[in-house]
Amino acid sequence: MSITKIYKLSILTVFLSFFGCENKPKNYPFLKDFISYLTYFNQNTGLSADFIPLDEQGNEMQRIDFVKVLRKKHCIPIREEEDGKVYYKLYRLDNDKSPVNDQILTTVAQFAEIEENFMSYEGKLFPTFNVLDLKGNQYDNQNTQDKILVLKTWFIRCHACIEEMPAMNKIVKEYENRKDVLFLSLADNDATSLQRFLAKKRFDYQTVANQEDFIQKTLGFTSYPTHIIVSKSGKILKVFSDGEKYLPYYLTKFLK
Template identity: 75%
Template sequence: MRFFKAYRYLSLVLYFSFLSCENKPQNYPFLKDFMSYLTYFNQNTGLSADFIPLNEQGDKISRVDFLESLSQKDYIPIREEEDGKVFYKLYRLDKDKSSTNDQILTTVAQFAEIEKNFMSYEGQAFPSFNMLDLKGKRYDNQNTRGKILVLKTWFIRCHACVEEMPAMNKIVKVFDLRNDIVFLSLALDDEKNLKEFLSKKSFNYATVANQENFIENTLGFNSFPTHIIVSKSGRILKVFSDGERYLPYYLAKYLK
């Protein structure tokens, strides 16, 4: 009888210990500090990716509801895969438990707000535009209609904008023989500085100078780089920041 009582007590201790540890951050090594999670987030759960959003219980929810939950600073996304499908599941973090948790939640919320803003453009008509690139070629809504329009907003001193240029050049080369796609970059800088910069740095997009007003006031973007894919009918298909990561995927998707 004593053995049975002791065994029963030990079983209860183990059971409640399991409950106290279940779904706790220590089960995820990437939650040990902020940089570990940021690395995990960037490599596994970019919010501009195609994924199936799940709530905390594992039920499918809308992408908007998923991002809204992240923006409230209660959850982080955890990547799961099953049968070749990618799921992002909401995982609750106790924001008061540690400064690391608070830092992680705040950062995720900021990314979620950016993605919510990007999503709000999808399906909208691309604004009226009429521009000359550095070589004097004109681009407007009429002569780009019937073509996929790929735009990048940037400026010379934006490190991320410049760093991704070699990858963008490779993407342009892949589609070089297609006449139904236009790669156009809108820069904040003036013509003189752009020509000087591009004489030393190869960038295979057509480039338009002095586009601060169009980018910030007409388009409403204030983060760089921002990439926009516009359909052949002139409607915005997708907006995202990381061109190297997402542009090949979405071009393959929309150019099928």
């Protein structure tokens, strides 16, 4: 091969690499249909997890920027691990305009929108509150200072809220000797309905009734369950929806 041809080939390789073509399509088995990818996503790449975000070329990027890219419906996150660290790398999927890919991209964008909203709370002060639980105990911003506040929003007819309760009870049991951790649930339902329900279904969080306005208007949450971890100084540390998946990890992280 002539020197001129080698030179032209090298220039072409650099050109393609610069525009991200090294992230060429792969035969990932989980992309064969929507259910396969959704299973992969739920088991491997929950966006509330603690991961290192990478762009299409493998460069580290800000988490918020990573989520914003996913919202544009061009890329999906692919999980990678190296030296004990977990990375999510952007993988471009919009090159193939198949119905399956469009459904995958749309769903990932919806998850990304939820996560971007959750991230917007981090670092902000938890709103002013003053509530009584079903046992008559009072909680407010002052008497919960110097405690890690672990909150869950829920309502009786929320299947996901009820399904995770046994896992939440195990976590409460694990921290029962920690006086600096308070588990408090904010429920939409009235006290009578909650007392009737909790007489049959064990839930070890302290429960506060009639919190729909506070949850939806003050906090701005419309999906259930939503979990919030608040620091001892009253700042929101983390917000997520899957308590069973994320709460054990983040409590360990924040209580170090």
